[in-house]
Amino acid sequence: MSIIYVLIPIAMLFVLIAVAIFFWAVKSEQFDDLDRQSVSILFDEEAKPSVTDSQTETKSEQQL
């Protein structure tokens, strides 16, 4: 049983880290726009192809 004298302080350390991360997240405005950030990863990936599309279009126009 005396192992808990070691394990519980370790658990407390983890909680402390979790709380610190949470405070950091709130303070750096991570929780300000919950609608947007959940899907933002989808947009950014697709942005590049569409830009290159228009670039290739202009290129092909130049070739013509």
Next chain:
Amino acid sequence: MTSCFHCNELVVTGDQFTTTINGHAQPMCCPGCQAVSQAIIDAGLTSYYQFRSEPGNRQTALVPEQLTQYSAYDLPEVQQDFVHKQGNVDTTSLSIDGITCAACAWLIEHKLKPVQGIDKVLVNSTTQRALVSWNNDTIKLSEILQLISQIGYQAAPYQVDEQEKQSKADSRKFLLRLGLAGFATMQVMMFALALYTGYFTELDIEFRDYFRWVSLIFAAPVVLYSAQPFYFSAMRSLLSGKLNMDVSVSIAIGGAFIASCVATIQGNGEVYFESVSMFTFFLLLGRYFEQTARQKASVSSSNLHKLIPLTAHLLKDGQVTEIAAKQLRINDIILVKPGEVIAADAVVVSGKSSINEAMLTGEQMPITKQIHDNVYAGTINVEQPLQAKVTALGQDQLVAEIIRLQELASNNKPTIALVADRLARYFSATILSIALVTYIVWSFISPEDAFWVTLSVLVATCPCALALATPTAVTCATAIFTKLGIITRKAGVFEKLTQIDHVVFDKTGTLTCGHLTIGDINIEQPYSQQQVLAIAAAIEQGSLHPIAQAFKPFFDNRYVVTDIQHHVGQGIEGIIDRQKVKVGKLSFVLPEHSEPSRQHHSQHIYMSIDNKLVAQIEMLDQVRLDVKDTIAKLSGANIGLSIASGDSSGHVEYLAQKLGIKDVHSGLSPQGKLSLINRLQQAKKVAMFGDGINDAPVLAGANLSVAMGSGSAIAKNSADLILLGDHLSRFNDAISVAKQAQNIIHQNLLWAFAYNVIILPLAVTGHVAPYIAAIGMSVSSLIVVSNSLRLLRIKL
């Protein structure tokens, strides 16, 4: 029928407007949507259409004239109110109309990011705002606003609500407190479970004390940091000589924590760390709900307060300069161009024009003004340039008079004592006296138990469920209101809504759409209706008169007009195909005729071609589509109805008759409206609907006030509720939601009381073990929360 690819509205113009998107020609409903979608495609942002979850905004939505003129935003005097300057980098926050989903935020960011001179763009789709930083040497603010409007959004700086500044900081703090309480409570509960088992099996004293110390360490930040708001609120209320819920909450938290610490140090008695932490967590959760609802409301009401810079053209030594209105001096001569807002109260010194004074009087048709007539700040010049001499500034203006009246009215607004607040007062007083009696009685019976029994009374009866009863229900109801497009701006709206028994409507802009449309048309042969409307639209194209706006949709570029002449208060003439076309009053169109003098409920305009009458067109201020329905439902619910309008024409009576409203008051000044409401309030609880500046005082004075989303900022400022999208019928929905919310609140309160009534005798007699108190409290809180969540399933 096809629907517009951009905004999903029905396309009624066939394939007149299309945009090629990903190689397919997509139908568009109007030139506005077409231009916007083209701009989006040209910027290489096609993915917007792939990823949006909501359709875009219909682009023909009427944008106030002032908002389309961006150049005024570049004046340094105007910018100093909202732009933060650092070196040559300017930063400002803009409110953006038309953000419907996350794709919109992406679209705006990607439209602006590549633009040279723009440092940073951050669009927040929850608050519908953008934070923009730009280099003021390379790009101007007006150009940025222009760019955003190209892709179909209206951006403008906004006035930050006082309430919002406060509540933003509060919300973040609350989140920190709540999160900390959540983490700590989980840990404390875990050790509490170990301690609970000690009741049933043998737990070594050594381990028991160890678990107690660990619990103490976790509970300390909850009590010392997370629970702070309760202590402050309790102190405030004690200082003002009142009792509120937070007094008994603070005593319970403080008492239980201190007692548990003492027990831990001495190694005897009971510990209540888990009760204290969970209790704080649940209470904070309720407060946090309340806080976020309030935050959302204040954000959206700030967004509605667009900062429209008022500028004036100062005429000095034959030179015209654009300056901010606040730099004007008395006796300055200003030039007011058509379409401009007059910047100060003034007297006309040269020119003749029509002025739209709807914001002051509610009357829609422009009034003709000539030399020596007074014009007022905030009214809009419609036809010809005017020169005017400034006579009053700032607080001396007519508008300021109305604002003063509004402030006066809001100070005298009848208040409603909220049920929960009243209950809390009695409840706290009762609990505190019962606790005191318990302590005294027990100190006679067995002095060593007195403290612990009293403590268990305080913990067991802790008004957790009671404190959650109202905020959770209000949060759910607010969420439904938001979905319906209703913004609640003030607390207590739900309670007020259920008590309303009389509704007073303003006419223009509330019952009617506030802009003219075309009614019946009488046409002489051989012209067709389409031809007549297209010709009229061509003639009226340059005019800002409300009548001209009605013809806009019929514009057809096949008709080319030359020699357009505006005749103030009469009409417009021009040449089409070498034929002289006149549109306007009958006496203007055909000089030999005189204007028919009979008072009509509507207005007619006439058109002649080469002095031959061609058409008679009826102009109507269309009644909002859902007015009849709304009114029928309201009177079905035994709610009295009145109309109070500033308009003095016969149209008010006609409209009232048509809608079946018997109590009609027309031609009222803002003061007159306010005294009408005050008279009604002696017997009834009155709700007022309005949209204009002239309605602001009466909105501030009514028991409950409702402003239309399209209304003026000052009207919205005094309103309790704002109807976005201007659907009147939403008010009926609002009442029914409020009634259900009220029901839920009553159920919650009843349950919370029942729980306390059952647990109190047990606690007083010393039969409640700490784990029973803790379990009872959490279960009753959970029941209250899930009962409130039922509100979200309401079908309307």
